[in-house]
Amino acid sequence: MKVKAITFIITLANVLPTFGVIQECVDFGKFLQRSSFTFNSKEDCCGLKETEQYSFNITCKDEHIKTIDLQLYSKFVFSDTGSFPLLSELTELKINGENNFPNGILPKRFFDLPKLKILNLYKTPKMPENANDINGNSPIEEIYLDNNGLVKFPYIFKKLKNLKTLSIKGNQITGNLTSEIKEFKTLKQLYIQNNQFNGELIIPDSLTTINIVGNKFTSYSSTNKNNALEEVYANGSSIINDSFINKLATYDNIKKMYLSSGSITKLPNKMFNLTNMEALYVIIY
Incomplete structure (x- = not known):
């Protein structure tokens, strides 16, 4: 009986090598x-x-x-x-x-x-070269790559079927956004402030929140159909002009706008009729 008891204890130790x-x-x-x-x-x-x-x-x-x-x-x-x-x-x-x-x-x-729902990394400036390296069925919903030294927009994430939030603020990304960003079909929130983007602002049609503060976009793409857009943060961006303001005023779901520019001459009357508006911050200088 003692031999059997010792054998049992040894077997249990193999199953649970680190008690507790x-x-x-x-x-x-x-x-x-x-x-x-x-x-x-x-x-x-x-x-x-x-x-x-x-x-x-x-x-x-x-x-x-x-x-x-x-x-x-x-x-x-x-x-x-x-x-x-x-x-x-x-x-x-x-x-x-x-x-x-x-x-x-x-x-x-x-x-x-x-x-995994949330991925937050620091000092990760490069994406995998092959798009097939990323599992598009990943459950990841939020990616934060702030202040990472990125120099290119991570279009590779367009494969992610569950991605809702992408934050890449405080990097060194230059140039234009391309139409490839339209392939982010599930993206709701995009934070790209304090980079060096310029040219035409193109954003996914599914977007509800966009922050472009600190960039140099000059125009709002005519391909944007952002009826879901609720929050816009664009203080000091050269994109802010009468044409951009008039376009935002057509989005009935808008709740918050933070804008400042020297190119605004007037606010459209329709902006004051947006029933969902919670915060309107506009500085004209």
């Missing part, structure tokens, strides 16, 4: 270790943790990791992003640091996470 630590913490720890980050696999990853290399805040529920907020202190690079664990209940991933990924390229692995 959920398996997803073990998997996440192994990912960190592959890139030479120190991590004790016997420690619970749920909650706050800080080392000389990194700190993180991980929330867990029902033995699953739900959110990860990872801050890197040293200039380590994740050497094998393809081994990032496909955490079954992860909904939000934020990684903040300096040049975290090989060659600064956004890892395609993140788009295979089965329940």
